[in-house]
Amino acid sequence: MSPRRYIAHLHLHAEPDEEQLADILELLSGVTPRLQAFPPDAVQLDLTSALRYFGKDPGELVQMARMRLTAMYGIETSAGLAGNRMLAAMAAAASPPGGTTRVPADRAGVEAWLYPRPVAALPGVGRATATALGRYGLHTVGQVAATPAATLQRILGAAPARMLAERARGHDPRPVTSATPAAHMTADLVLDRDCLDPAQHHRAVLGLAEQLGLRLRAEQQAAGRLTLTVRYADRTATTRTGTLPGPTDHSPVVIAAALGILASLGLERARVRAYALRLDDLRPAARTPRQLTMDPADERARAAESAGDRARRRFGPAAAHPATLAGPREDRPRGDGPRPDRS
Known part of the structure; x- marks a missing residue:
């Protein structure tokens, strides 16, 4: 099945x-x-x-x-x-x-919903086809579905009859076909109510940046530029763009840049309704040079990040996240977070 x-x-x-x-x-x-x-x-x-x-x-x-x-x-x-x-x-x-x-x-349930509908409601059934079917008393989808294939072929011809019979039974095997991957990726958070708390702004943007870092690594991409949009209760918005230190898929770098832009906005008294974080200047991570460092802390951070990615893939997105996001659920911004991967 x-x-x-x-x-x-x-x-x-x-x-x-x-x-x-x-x-x-x-x-x-x-x-x-x-x-x-x-x-x-x-x-x-x-x-x-x-x-x-x-x-x-x-x-x-x-x-x-x-x-x-x-x-x-x-x-x-x-x-x-x-x-x-x-x-x-x-x-x-x-x-x-x-x-x-x-x-x-x-x-x-499909048949109960579909069959009483006029045959013209089916995609591809125009006025001429509906009129031809109506001459034979076929006015609803259910009547067409119950009609023998040979009868439909005599009315419409072989190919149109086969297509109409499939649609009348509610069949459509076509998949949703995604377009070519975009040149940027976005994560957003829409709140259930206006937010005035700067700490909540910080946690919301941190969470979006963390999700985008995970998505970059899942898609094996690196980003060079970041844009933060904050939309307010009156539907106005502020947008700021910053350049990352270099093309990266490393979450701490993305997080630092996003929080830097957030701090520059001065949202202490703002009534925020939504946030959107966008990464641009994408390129394949495998072809992106990485600055070598003698700092063992950087290697440890990347090893921990890789381990966290594996845990999320196996146990779900809540398996690993920054400590700042690990507080009680009622203390978190209320809304719907982004989907981090294209699996």
Whole structure:
């Protein structure tokens, strides 16, 4: 039995330009790396591999993605959640603005949701096809699904009939196809409520930098530049960029640079709602020269970092993290952290 998939289709109630759409995809890659854009106003996400990492159900992950889009870009969405791409897109089309429609995962649930729908709701069924089917009394998806293949072939022809029969039964084996890896990577944190505490700002940015360091090593990349964006309760934002000492995948270097930028912002009285940390100037780590050092502390730090990476891969992201992030859960910034790898 094949593993169950969870596909989300987000319809954006806006038409972002090419540059903003690229930023939106990078933002959503913090939920799952398996995502595909459908310009000008839709994105599909394969949430299957993200469930275990976040410890959330698919509906909660959809809400996380929608909240990020609203908090960072002010974009409202409607969403569909289903076991394949076609059903997810149909569910999103059936959702009101701000709503999410979830197609049941079991076969009976799929049929109960899909079969009463007009045949024109199926992708690829235009007015001419719907009219031709209507002449034979085939007005709903269920009626088409129950029609013998030979009858459909006489009406539409062999190839269109086979495709229509598969879609009418809710079948769609197409995977979500990720685009070429971006030239940058982003981690973000959207808070449940405004934050005024400088210590919480420090911990939030430290956590994002730690996650990006792990992601760099997982993807065998090194970064040369870092940008921090802080978005406030009134939806204004501050963005600062800094150059790293050299191309690196070493978390302490990324953390030091991120916290340095944070300190320069002076957020003591700011009401912060979200943070985004972005690494640019990416290059393969294997082809990046590393400055040799006689300091044994540097080698120990890298050995400890490597051991922590192995522990996370085996036991999950909470297996190893900086001591500053190990406090009680209620003391941590509340929100959804980034996904650190593209596995």
